[in-house]
Amino acid sequence: MEMAEFIETRRPRWQQLESLLDKSEGEGLRKLSLDEARSLGKLYRAVSSDLLWVRARSGSADVSAYLNDLVGRAYALTYPGSRPRFADVWAFVARGFPALLHHEWRMYVASVLLFLTGAGFGYVGMVVDPDAAHYLVPEQHLSMDPVKRAADEAAGKGMSVEEQAQFTTFLFTHNIQVAFLAFALGITLGLGTAVMLFTNGLFLGALAQVYAAKGMAGWFWAWILPHGIPEITAICIAGAAGLVIARGMVAPGGLSRGQALRKEAVTAVKLLFGTLVLFVLAGFIEGTVSQIHPPKLSVAFKVTFALTVGTGVYAYLLSDWLRGRRDRARATAELPG
Numbered sequence: 107m108e109m110a111e112f113i114e115t116r117r118p119r120w121q122q123l124e125s126l127l128d129k130s131e132g133e134g135l136r137k138l139s140l141d142e143a144r145s146l147g148k149l150y151r152a153v154s155s156d157l158l159w160v161r162a163r164s165g166s167a168d169v170s171a172y173l174n175d176l177v178g179r180a181y182a183l184t185y186p187g188s189r190p191r192f193a194d195v196w197a198f199v200a201r202g203f204p205a206l207l208h209h210e211w212r213m214y215v216a217s218v219l220l221f222l223t224g225a226g227f228g229y230v231g232m233v234v235d236p237d238a239a240h241y242l243v244p245e246q247h248l249s250m251d252p253v254k255r256a257a258d259e260a261a262g263k264g265m266s267v268e269e270q271a272q273f274t275t276f277l278f279t280h281n282i283q284v285a286f287l288a289f290a291l292g293i294t295l296g297l298g299t300a301v302m303l304f305t306n307g308l309f310l311g312a313l314a315q316v317y318a319a320k321g322m323a324g325w326f327w328a329w330i331l332p333h334g335i336p337e338i339t340a341i342c343i344a345g346a347a348g349l350v351i352a353r354g355m356v357a358p359g360g361l362s363r364g365q366a367l368r369k370e371a372v373t374a375v376k377l378l379f380g381t382l383v384l385f386v387l388a389g390f391i392e393g394t395v396s397q398i399h400p401p402k403l404s405v406a407f408k409v410t411f412a413l414t415v416g417t418g419v420y421a422y423l424l425s426d427w428l429r430g431r432r433d434r435a436r437a438t439a440e441l442p443g
Contacts, residue, residue, distance in 0.1 A: 109165050116156050120176060123149040127179045135183060150180040203380035205426040210346055210377065213353070217345035220300050221338065224307025225314070232315035242312035252322040259399040278389040281337055285344035285385070289351075289378050296352030303345045310338075328405040331412035333396045336419050337388035340381040347377035384419065391415065 126146045130138055138146065157173040160166070207214060231238050239248060284306060291298025310330075317326035354370030355363055395403065395411060421428075 109160075109163065109169075112156075112159070113166075113169060119149055119152055120156070120173070123153050123176055123180065127176065127183070130183055131179070146180070147184065150177070150184060153177055153180070198376075199380070199383055201426065203376070203383075204423055206373065206376055206380070207343065207346075207423055208426040208430075210350060210373065211427075213346035213349045214343060216349060217299075217303055217342040220303040220345065221307040221342055224304035225311035226307075227304075228308040228311025228313075229315045230311075231308075232312045232319075236319075239312070239316065242308060243316060244309050244313060247313055247316070252317045252320040252326070256322060256325050256399070260401055277392060278385070281341060281388070282385055285341050285378070285381055288341065288345040289347045289374065292348030292351030292374065293355075294352075295355055296349050299345050299348030299352065302348075303342065306341065324405045324409075325400065328403075328408035328412075329396060329399065332408055332415060333388045333392035335412055335416040336384040336391070339419060339423070340384035340388065343381050343384070344378055347374040350374040350377065387415075387419075 122145070126138070126142060126149065129142075130146065135143070153173060154177050157170065157177055160170050160173060228242050231242055284302065288299050288302040291302060314323070314326060314330075317323055350370050351367065351374045354366040354368075358366030361369065395408065
């Protein structure tokens with residue numbers, strides 16, 4: 107059969123399938139009659155065969171694309187998959203995410219080391235050359251004197267509630283963008299991810315030295331740590347996700363690079379998804395405790411609060427490892443003496 111003849115004879119059933127798809131997508135499958143539902147299934151199989159026939163004969167690209175669209179739409183309606191249940195999401199957050207991080211702990215440690223190395227370079231760089239502030243200190247802090255800022259905050263002359271809310275929203279959005287970028291740059295064999303982690307650490311270290319040089323180190327860490335512990339942890343986990351993608355490209359482990367990349371991408375996306383809980387926690391703290399400065403909340407209280415939050419965050423993240431240790435200890439204790 108010639109292609110033109112094939113198209114002419116098959117066109118009516120393609121149009122019939124398209125009509126049923128338009129109706130079911132617009133009004134829902136339940137609006138189809140029993141006969142229409144049966145016809146949808148039969149036409150889906152028939153058009154799938156037509157698509158294979160066209161492809162096997164290298165037919166028109168337009169016809170192939172049209173049929174491929176029809177088959178894809180029909181498949182999505184026929185096999186919609188199962189929607190994620192709240193119980194499944196909770197199970198991942200409660201146990202799946204810590205277990206996944208436990209499995210990928212090497213990537214996480216590498217990510218943390220890159221961030222801390224950047225922070226160290228930033229701090230030392232400012233000690234050696236204070237004029238480097240124009241390159242190392244975030245722009246919004248260049249003209250801000252730490253001592254004056256602390257005095258203004260103590261006197262109630264700091265940012266208004268509206269300004270604090272705007273600033274908090276900006277930081278929250280910015281840090282999520284940093285996390286997603288660190289994840290996405292894994293596709294650069296991890297080089298982009300490494301640069302992102304190092305650079306963000308660099309800025310933090312440089313800013314820390316600016317406050318330390320003015321005798322305001324305690325004030326600075328009381329401001330940064332309450333939200334910074336979950337926030338920096340989340341950024342480093344996102345960085346670990348980027349390094350997981352890079353691993354699929356650099357060390358496919360016997361698979362083709364495409365197969366390895368798809369496999370590692372699933373792990374990486376799950377790691378990135380898990381950081382959302384930490385970002386929500388950090389955002390809440392950043393909009394409340396972090397913005398209440400001495401004397402309303404003392405440095406000692408804020409640092410203690412930060413350490414308490416950090417203990418809780420890492421107790422959660424290490425829960426799978428701790429659970430494994432308890433299970434091994436219990437198994438050892440039950441062995442016959």
